[in-house]
Amino acid sequence: MLGLARKTDRAVAGRFVHDSFPMGHRLRDRSPFAAPKRQVKIPIVIVGGGMAGLNAAWHLDKRGFRDFVLLEMEPEAGGNSRWGENEISRFPWAAHYVPVPAKGESLARELFEELGLFRDGKWDDRALCFAPQERLFIYGRWQEGIEPENATPQEIAQYRRFNDKMAEFRATGEFTIPMERGAKPSPLDGMSMSDWLERERFDSATLRWYVNYACRDDYGVLAKNTSAWAGIQYFASREPEEKGPLTWPEGNGWIARRLLEKLGRYVRTGSVVYRVRRDGARLHVLTEQAEYIAEAVIFAAPTFLAPYLIEGAPRADGFQYSPWLTANLTLDRMPREKGLDLAWDNVIYDSPTLGYVNATHMSLATHVERTVWTFYWSLAEHSPEDARRLLLSKDWNYWKEAILSDLERAHPDIRQCVARIDIMRLGHAMARPAPGFMFSENRERWTKPLGRIFFANSDLSGFSIFEEAQYRGVTAAKEALGVVGRS
């Protein structure tokens, strides 16, 4: 009553959400599961309801093939494109944008056209990220764009040389989306992105920060642990015809939602596949609810799970994944800040985190008083194992404090604005394109089927982005249709 207790900030509510590691650990430890209650004969089973699985289903359905199910272990499908919603806005839980597909990206364009995003040669202006798209907190204020301004002439020259280099790489035609279309084995895969920067004498501190940020943001890895080929792929693969990216309040959850509207009838959520048994030409897919007897399986779950689930599958050597932490912060008032207005993507220079995306950015409203920020942190400075241990060993309060302290640098009054912080911990969020992995035997063997099991996860491309997931999912679906005699 006398106020002698420790002075406290405003109480922040929240908790960990969508924790998937207890089930993951049960699968890893091959813990016993209940026997299936019934048997179902069905030609094709899709394992995993992320973007790869959903796009496999999209392709099957589009080809008029309807005898299949999609098994998703979580209560909601969507994988890294899952989303949430509260009284203020929908918001993403992970993937939150797709760059405007270039002319050559026919699959992505086909889907987006079907979803009404591309009409009469024009991209939907309500889905193209509104301006200002990105801003960077540097030198005590927010600037537009995430390439640091106020650079010295030498630095500007380096930026220009860097961009020229990337244009050269683009012109080789080897850096494409999907990557398989153009990728050719390259010595660049043998070195790290930071070694390549070193070799090419890019020594500007802000340019290095920028490239490192890109690696952390897209792959969850520091530049020194990223294959130079993959690092260059990020900059050299895209040539958008329109200023994007495509984004929505719920991020790629919008795509998942629209796909689920079409395909929901095939989806069985809460179905944990704990064994895939091969029996001649037949495949037995075991869940506690049912045993599916299939002619083909599309394995769209992360590839590292395959050895734990598929009888007789080899080890998935070389596949590494970055753990991620994402948090959704509910703000019931807008924080004070200096410089450029709130953007869609907001990055703090020299922070270990990746900054945040504003969920109400794509609202048409001219006046926003409350919002949701999705905060991203790839824990890239640790090894994946250490980062996973850290992620699980610290409590919600620890991460809440870490997030608020990070944001406090740019928003001194953030603690007075945040009402709630929900945190999602993902142990194996994204594939890591470590040096040597892109053109390794380890990766390429999994792009080929194991009997009638067709692998489809985006990690087969070495990194996890929407377009790769879609390409892998559709490719596996085509192959599966071939073996069930419906191609």
Place this chain on the structure above:
Amino acid sequence: MSVALFLSVFLIAACGLIYELIAGTLASYLLGDSVFQFSTIIGCYLFAMGIGSYLSRFLRRGLVARFVSTELMVGLVGGFSSSLLFLAFAYTDAFRLVLYVVVILVGTLVGLEIPLLMRILKERFQFRELVSHVLTFDYLGALGASLLFPILLVPKLGLVRSALLFGILNAGVALWSTYLFRGQLGGGYGLRVGCLLVLGVLGGGMVFADRISSAADNSLYADEVIFSRDTRYQRIVLTKWKDDLRLFLSSHLQFSSRDEYRYHEALVHPGLAALPGARRVLVVGGGDGLAVREILKYPAVESVTLVDLDPEMTQLFSRHPVLSALNQHSLTAPRVHVINADAFRWLDSNADRFDFIVADFPDPTSYSLGKLFTTTFYRLAAKHLSSGGLLVVQSTSPLFARQSYWCIVETVKQAGLRTYPYHVYVPSFGEWGFVIGSLGPYEPPSQLPGGLRFLSARNVGEMFVFPVDMQPVEAEPNRLNNQILVRYYEQEWKDIAR
């Protein structure tokens, strides 16, 4: 007698502390960094009191008269200290100089008070008692003041009036002293007149305190502020000078009552007079009701829907006697429906169609306002037009922000509408631009409603002619994903302001 004496010690101690607190608080408000402000102000103040105490030795004769005049000076300087500081901040660059001069002046004068008083009283009390009592009441006064200041004075009276109130107390003590020490004073009529004069000046200050505190605001606006409020959405300020009433939204001039008829007649009539069949009209933005006033000049119009974000704005222009007289009570007219909503979202969430749509938004000074000038917005507005309907857009100045103006025209064109740009001279704005967007061909009207002060059928057509210095320039259309207009606009007004 002795109680009265020590009560005056109590009061002068309280006054002294209040001035110090006011200086510290004001400096913290205006300059920030309260630790620094309070530390340096307390330091200077105590040091100045020391100077005063030292100087007191040089005052030898006529102690009571000296004491009374010291009190009066403290009352004057201290009483007007916060007014002086506010004005110094608003009008000069020398706020810090004025601040420390005031603090040192008040401190020195307050430093004189207690030594003088003790010397006056030394005949009446034993030294032991005197020191004990004077200091006891001195410290009690400080306690009283320090409690009163944050609890009552700042929240109830504000800084300007608190200072004046304590100035009056100082002058009151001075007047009272002329009676308490009349034996030692002898005569003293001159002093009493002085006391009354100071009391009068301070009392007058109390009466005009409101004007003093709004004078700081006034420095931003040329004329006197008659209304000022921060709403959830913007800062609404009204100023008045003689018969000229001006509205500012977040510091941007929206109209001057002297020439707003030019703006609003030009906004509404070229479009609406060309639509003799118009029944339903929509105004988005324009919460001042002045465009609606012009629309109501058409008896055939059956309904006018006004969508403005800020309920305080539409209420103000519905209820305020002067403002509702200006818009001829348009917002409370039976044909008019006022909706307080975000215009973009409102248009997006209903399917109503209108014969005439007026987009009267503030200039695109921010990315949020810029959204209301995009291809997406105009495409949406076009969907709400009945066949043959017209859209008119307030489009900033084609002279001062030429590229911004032609960017808006290009944007309306890109949204699939035919464009008919025109402009008008509004003295308080300068050359101002509009653009009519239509699905079919448009001809300027040959007939106008009666009672117009600016437009006539003869000069409507002239507005569509652009002189050489306002001719079209190349501009990209403003889209949600580039908001190029906000950049053009910022650059062009920056060039003007230079």
